Amino acid sequence: MSTPYESGFPVEAPRYQEGHLHWYGCDLQDVADLFDTPAHVGCAEAVSDALRAFRAPFLAADLPLDVCYSVKTNPLPAFLEALRHEDAGFEVCSAHELDLVDRLGVEGGRIIATGLRDGFSFALRAGELGVGMLTVATAGQLQTIIKERGELPPRFPLSLTICPQLRRGRWDLTLNTGARGAAIGFRPGTAELNEAMSAIAAHQQLDLVGLHMHIGSGIRCAAPYRKAIKTLERVIHTASGMGHSIRIVDIGGGYGLTSAPVLGPWKIVSTLLGPKTATSEARAHDTILVEVADALSRLFSRLERLGIRPEVLVTEPGRILSGPCQLLLLTVLEVIDRGRHGRFLLCDGGSMAISPMLMTEAHRVMTLRESGGQYLHYRVLGSMPTALDRVCAGALLPEMHPGDRIAVLDTGAYFVSMNNTFSGPRPPVVWIEEGEARLARRRETEMEVFSRDLLPQRKGADEENTP
Ligand SMILES: Cc1ncc(COP(=O)(O)O)c(C=O)c1O
Incomplete structure (x- = not known):
């Protein structure tokens, strides 16, 4: 089935096949399950x-x-x-x-x-x-x-x-x-x-x-x-x-x-x-x-x-x-309904950690599992407790639940290069080629992020921190 997504650029649009979102021959739900989220996916x-x-x-x-x-x-x-x-x-x-x-x-x-x-x-x-x-x-x-x-x-x-x-x-x-x-x-x-x-x-x-x-x-x-x-x-x-x-x-x-x-x-x-x-x-x-x-x-x-x-x-x-050659997979952590103030999806990545581009650009969002029923309007945020940790100001999606996965489209420009470690290690990049998905950059570890930090010296302690 075709989706509401119509690319403004002739890169293949992600489409639903047998209930899952596919891109260039790859099932993105499988990719998310295999490599976990957040994950960048290029092709x-x-x-x-x-x-x-x-x-x-x-x-x-x-x-x-x-x-x-x-x-x-x-x-x-x-x-x-x-x-x-x-x-x-x-x-x-x-x-x-x-x-x-x-x-x-x-x-x-x-x-x-x-x-x-x-x-x-x-x-x-x-x-x-x-x-x-x-x-x-x-x-x-x-x-x-x-x-x-x-x-x-x-x-x-x-x-x-x-x-x-x-x-x-x-x-x-x-x-x-x-x-x-x-x-x-x-x-x-x-x-x-x-x-x-x-x-x-x-x-x-x-x-x-x-x-x-x-x-x-x-x-x-x-x-x-x-x-x-x-x-x-x-x-x-x-x-x-x-x-x-x-x-x-x-x-x-x-x-x-x-x-x-x-x-x-x-x-x-x-x-x-x-x-x-x-x-x-x-x-x-x-x-x-x-x-x-x-x-x-x-x-x-x-x-x-x-x-x-x-x-x-x-x-x-x-x-x-x-831009159009990469998308970002996220998992919904929580769904919050604030009545007339709107419905919110809290996800495992947003503009404060993944890329400030999520704040300054409008990106479309699709769910990885096709589901029928009514489409609802959601504000999609990252996991930080602020509206500044944005994914998308307004997305029309089927009713969402914690654990559902989403794809944020057109995230190939200034995402990998501006990714920071504000809310933890940086995501991997999965690379699709001829319908196969493999790692092109592995997920960063906590150890890699913090290994340069030196413990403060206590007065009287013998050991010296070496820079
Ligand atoms: C000298 C130069 N060329 C090209 C670019 C690419 O710009 P854009 O991504 O807007 O096409 C940049 C981006 O900063 C640049 O500094």
Whole structure:
């Protein structure tokens, strides 16, 4: 039987078969029984489907697309391997991420390194691996590169992050990195950008191969991309005029997931205060991508007419790719009926432990066992005694009982990477491939969480705690 779930993205929707919820050939009730909850469940075939769907509009627009998945969104090796298998590239921002993709056998040229969060040694390692480019977003980062450039390979490929200074709605949480007043990114039309481009041109060791932007996250319409692309175009002209040969145009990530939209601050607050439904309308996922691809195609044509021919269009999707490829299984611990104040499900995980995304996004919830009868409206919470430990502001589910299991959909982006130990060890990740479920990350133990703690020394005691 089909379910009320209609994905806004062409990843297979979980469906009921013989009374149990199935996803990509796996019985999720069996998965929950075998691996216990809370548990993240990812799927290799979902990754292929999501990547294919993401690429389609750009390829249809005949753009020289290279998808470099933003690893921080979900750095699970099984997930990265599924992407590598589909010939994706990777955007990494830490020494760990760089090392991980290298260990998975990703060619240096398919890696975009971002920033200097881990210091200059990150640039050195990126140079050793021959990454496609290192993107710098601040004058300080560029100064470090220039100062230490002697240690880098010759013609070290750099790109600069442009902040297109977009106007942001007062309550819009999605456009942050590309907005006016954002902390990072070089601002077009200012001395800081021209000086950065001149400084790179002045050093033979460095090669400005790319220009980059990343305007926000969870964006659901193409308008800000169109504006930002126009600004980027002006910067490409300026760079070309200064003698730089821009081979890579990198428009970052930021595309919202229609099936798990980012909520505005008012929606977050109002759903905390009352039993309201946070609805998520499932719009066709690809309107934004089609429109962005169209704007880029026109950009490439205009550049071509001026003799500027970037070889590669890099995109760095995170949330839109990884979000639909993972779901979260939870068990209902208690059902509480508060009359006109609503019905509550208390579960074994919520936003305070599993991921703050459960607070700021609207996720749909399904029960693992199909049951007939009336559907009721529930507010779904974690096990902490506060409304802030949210799973879902409003879910329509059949009558629920303690011990029932639920699946929270589209939890692949910023869940594993933001999982914390606030209410205990972190859940495992179960990985579905060809209808088989196996562990891709085991459940953390209490010992692992607390083993770094040192007992306080008692006065007069001989033993010393060694750090
Ligand atoms: C430089 C860069 N690229 C891509 C992404 C992915 O963003 P999203 O998940 O919104 O697509 C991020 C996320 O923070 C980022 O910092």
